[in-house]
Amino acid sequence: MDQKYRTILLFGAPGTGKGTQGHALGELPGFYHCACGDVFRSIDTSTELGQAFLQYSSKGQLVPDEITLRLWKARIKHRVKSRDFRPEQDILVLDGIPRDVNQARLMKDMIDVLKVFHLTCPDREQLFSRLRSRALRDNRIDDASNTVIEKRLATYDSISKPLMGYYGEDRICHINALQHPAKVMHDLLQEAVPLLD
Numbered sequence: 001m002d003q004k005y006r007t008i009l010l011f012g013a014p015g016t017g018k019g020t021q022g023h024a025l026g027e028l029p030g031f032y033h034c035a036c037g038d039v040f041r042s043i044d045t046s047t048e049l050g051q052a053f054l055q056y057s058s059k060g061q062l063v064p065d066e067i068t069l070r071l072w073k074a075r076i077k078h079r080v081k082s083r084d085f086r087p088e089q090d091i092l093v094l095d096g097i098p099r100d101v102n103q104a105r106l107m108k109d110m111i112d113v114l115k116v117f118h119l120t121c122p123d124r125e126q127l128f129s130r131l132r133s134r135a136l137r138d139n140r141i142d143d144a145s146n147t148v149i150e151k152r153l154a155t156y157d158s159i160s161k162p163l164m165g166y167y168g169e170d171r172i173c174h175i176n177a178l179q180h181p182a183k184v185m186h187d188l189l190q191e192a193v194p195l196l197d
C-alpha cells in the first residue's frame with residue numbers, strides 16, 4: 001500500500017459509547033466508520049473463525065492479534081474495493097482496533113493516526129449498567145454476565161490503556177463519556193471537523 005489511511009481512533013473502556021459515536025460520525029460525508037467488534041460479529045458462527053471469535057469473546061478475552069489483523073485487513077480492503085470507504089476523501093474512524101500496543105505496531109504502516117478520542121468514564125457502575133442494558137437490547141453474550149464484564153474491563157485497563165502512551169498525549173483528546181451522547185458528539189466534532197480540511 002503506498003498511502004496510509006488517514007485515521008481517527010475511538011478509544012475507551014467497553015460501554016463508554018464508542019460504537020454510538022462511531023456510528024453517528026460514520027453517517028457524515030468524509031468519515032468512514034469501522035468497528036472491529038462488528039466485523040467479528042458479522043462472521044458466520046458456524047465457521048472456524050466465527051467459533052474462534054465466540055470462544056474468546058464469551059470469556060471477555062481479546063481474539064489473538066494474528067486472526068484479528070488478518071480479518072480486519074481483508075474487511076478494509078474489501079470496503080475500499082466496493083468504494084464504501086474512499087481513502088482519498090474519507091477519514092477512517094476506527095473503533096475497537098488497534099486494541100493493544102502490538103496491534104498498533106502491526107497497523108502502523110497502514111494507518112496515519114491523526115487523533116485519538118479517549119472517551120473517559122471513571123464510574124465503573126455506569127459502565128456496568130450500560131453494558132447490561134446493551135446485553136438485553138443487542139443479545140450480546142459478552143455483556144450478559146458480571147464476571148465477563150469484569151474481565152473485559154480488566155483487559156481494557158491492563159492491555160488497551162497502555163496504547164495511550166504509545167500514541168502520546170499530543171494526539172489524544174479526552175472527552176467525558178458520561179455527558180449526553182449529543183454533547184459527546186459535539187466535543188468530538190469540534191476536534192474532528194478541522195481534520196477534513
Ligand code: ADP
Nearest residue numbers: 014015036037056057061062063068096097099
Ligand atoms: P467493546 O468495545 O464493548 O469491548 P467490541 O464490540 O469492540 O466491544 O468487541 C467485542 C469483542 O470482540 C471483544 O471482547 C473481543 O473478544 C473481540 N475484539 C474486538 N476487537 C478486537 C481487537 N481489536 N482485537 C482482539 N479482539 C477484539
